[in-house]
Amino acid sequence: MMGDREDGNGTAQRLTLREAMLGAANELAAQGVDEARSNAELLLLHVLGMERSQLLRDFGEPFPADKAEAWTELVRRKALGEPIQYMIGEQWFYGRPFAVTPAVLIPRPETELLVEAVLEAADKLWPPEAEPAPTVVDVGTGSGAIAVTLASQRPRWRLCASDLSPDALAVARTNVARHEADGRIAFVQGDLLAPFVPGRDKTEHAGLRIDVLVSNPPYIPAADMEGLQREVRDYEPHLALVGGEDGLDPYRRMIDQLPQLAVLPRIVAFELGIGQPRLVAAMLERMSAWDDIRIITDYGGIERHVIATQSQPRE
Incomplete structure (x- = not known):
């Protein structure tokens, strides 16, 4: 059991919290888990229900016997590659905690840059007190991280979040309720823009005037799936x-x-994979509908987002 160790006389002794964490980190590292110590600490905080400051204070305390079985199981699951965000049910995005399950992608830090690009571009077209405020559609919303963040940052905007799933x-x-955005974000089930095309589907959002379209859709080539990290590929x-x-x-x-x-x-505004932004920017340019099309690089210097803007309103 991961909560015990033997002393020099062969007698079982309770591990301290620090020893339990370090032992788990060594086991995870041996199984090829990246950032093993960080993952072990997050799992320990989760199983103990502690904040990090409490853990640092109590590192020398014995590991609680009633948590040993749950702790062993969490470390086993992580060693197999399960994303820690699914295990603890949460991921932070743009300074807010979001519930995540295996039904949705785990929000990534680079997507925060997409949110910032949309906020910056939209603020130029619709100043804070402009009437009417823009209608924004987040296609493929997943956890709702983009839609909820935009709604929280710009309370006057009208938001609609769609997903096929x-x-x-x-x-x-769940995340809309958690961040008190109930009634400010509409939900639509459907495939990409189909629910919004006039006359195509008899839904209340068919024909909706969309001022801002933002999407982080699936972009992994099918042949590349096998080469992805197991945390992504298998979970x-x-x-x-x-x-x-x-x-x-x-x-x-x-x-x-x-x-x-x-x-x-x-x-x-789109998020894309490596090597894709210039191809999609060219597709948008061929439509001749936007007078500014920019490519945005992520934190690693990789071209990651395309944002097309029309500076003048259309009749």
């Missing part, structure tokens, strides 16, 4: 990962659907 929408609704939902043979199918389909909307969005 009803299970993902259930997680997004995160493939529906939200695979974007067809070259990873660009969702972008092609959305760009084809854009002219079918009631009006072209003045801002279109």
Whole structure:
């Protein structure tokens, strides 16, 4: 049992919290888990229900016997590659905690840059007190991290979050309630922009005038799935990962659907995979609908986002 060790006389002794964490970190490292010590600490905080400051204070205390079985199981699951965010049920994004389950992708730090780009571009077109405030649609919302963050940062904006997966929408609704955005974000189940095309589906959002379209759709090429980290390949939902043979199918389909909307969005913002942004930027340029198309690099210097903006309103 991971909560015990033997003294020099062969008598079982309770491990301290520090010893339990270090032992778990060594086991995780031996199984090829990246950032083993950080993961072990997060699991320990979770199983003990502690804040980090409490753990640092109590590192020398014995590991509680009633938590040993749960602790052993958590370390075993992590050693097999399960993402810690699914194990503890949470991931932070833009300074807020979001519930996550295996039904949704785990929000990534680089997506925060997409949110910032949308906020910056939209503020130029719709100043804080402008009327009417923009209507923003987050396609493929997953956990709802983008939609909830935009709603929290700009309370006057009207938000709509869509996803093909009803299970993902259930997680997004949980996060909307958690961050007190109830009544400010509408939910739509459907495939990409299809629910918003006038006359196509008899839904209340068909024909919605979309001012800002933001999306982080599946963009992994099918052939690349096998080479992904096991944490991603074996645990995160493939529906939200695979974007067809070259990873660009969702972008092609959305760009084809854009002219079918009631009006072209003045801002279109996409997150993409490595090597994809310039290809999608070229697709948008061929439409000649936006006078500024920019590519944004992520924290690692990789081209990651495309944002197209039309500075003048359309009639």
